[in-house]
Amino acid sequence: MLVTGATGQLGRLTIDALLERGVAPANVVALVRDRAKATDLETRGITVRVGDFEDPASLDAALAGVDRVVFISGSEVGRRATQHQNVVDAAKRASVELVAYTSIVRADSSPLGLAVEHRATEEALAAAGVPTVLLRNSWYIENYTGQLATQLEHGAVLGAAGEGRVSAATRADFAEAAAAVVTEDGHAGRTYELGGDTAFTLGEYAAEVSAQSGTEVAYRDLSVDDYRTALVGAGLPEGYAEALASSDDGLKQGALLVETGDLSRLIGRPTTPLADAVRAAV
Template sequence: MIVVTGATGHLGRLVVEGLLEKLPADQVVAAVRTPEKAADLAERGVDVRHADYTEPESLVTAFKDADKVLLVSSSEVGQRVAQHQAVIEAAKQAGVRHLVYTSAPQATTSALVLAPEHKATEDLIQASGLIATILRNNWYHENYADTIKQAVETGSFAGSAGEGRVASATRADYAAAAVAVLTGTGHEGKIYELAGDVAWSNAELAAEIGQATGREIGYVDLPAVEHAKVLAQAGLPEPVAGFLVALDANIKDGLLAETTDDLRTLIGRPATPIGVTVAEIAR
């Protein structure tokens, strides 16, 4: 039996759908904070169980009889380590044979603003003694949906990443990799650096948006301080603006630029190009 945490989230739901293409529904457990949101999965025969990262007892119950658990990393920045620790301890208590975790690129060595919580989680997994596989997902194409929409509306977008590149892929690509690990063999103990096949710059993203819309789209590169001001003027809270500026600094430093063969090898096809996602969003 395979348990997917966060199964009604963007990535978790795609993993569940992928598992249902390969396994009978009664072998798939959707562990969710709000079971009502997974009613459609329950109707298809999926075992929907309540599981809240902040309620350890719910996790132990959700993992009962589980052979494998996919820990989809929490979206609550600043609270992830404690929440992930609860999942790891529950998996150990429930006798889970194989834990799979969605981490960040080069999590244990990178200066990426997102890395510390993922490094701490990977350390906890290693210390737990659980057999595990780490999926270090690079950035998602979909993270740029708002940027693409804004560029379509205004003809440009701004940032502070300079000529830095991002080796992103779609959520569906990363979900397919998770499905491959959960349903395949020989992945125990492995760390996969998952990334798109091509790393692109903001100037190239602007060109892709221009190609999709048939008009000139510009990228305006700003100093970090000016970028923060623009984000604040757009109404973003200071912590969010600060995070985005720090992330652009990371991108400028090349921390999301590394491409590898791991993703396309696991999914058995090329990763989805950024232009495909741009075209879907810009339509």
């Protein structure tokens, strides 16, 4: 089975999860753009194949002989619809038995701008007739803890989410779910709305950071425009800042709230509590 984006954070964790579920390293194929970044994977006995979402021929070569694919969505927002279509087409040509695609919560109806390309990819998979399981992921807790150093330095978590609740879970939790659906039978044709067991507000997140670090950190709720400006001022590209700010507006309206319990059922345990994730980051 093949994992796209294998040198990314979610990709590496998915490979770890596959191995933990007993998949032999020789039966795992890591699709990467830069082989130099995958030397550790090769050392572990994993097959590394070089391919690019914008190079259909490289995808055909990478998917040769592959039966199942964990299709981790690309990171180049604005270019993903075309890139993902290339992956879908290659999967169809390779007669792949199952594609597990990492989408976003309620991609078919979400107001989030980030959902547009996910929705297009889901539609492309359906049109191609490729057996698919949709893993509609909510936010990663690491989206927040990845900014921990700045949050502690300034004593503030910035956002525009108000009292909106987000069902965030760790990347490791989502990776375990991806590994589960491609190593078990019966998931083809299913759609899973995935999120942490206990949703939280950004104010509650800030309080948890304060408790775990011993440093007072407060949540500062901004308007969407002011939050966008703050992100650009912090060095983020305008397009990315706009996506994050608008996503907070969606979060405020419940767009990232998940109450299905799908994630904990797939991984066979409760999702990682916010307190544990923050403690590990601190």
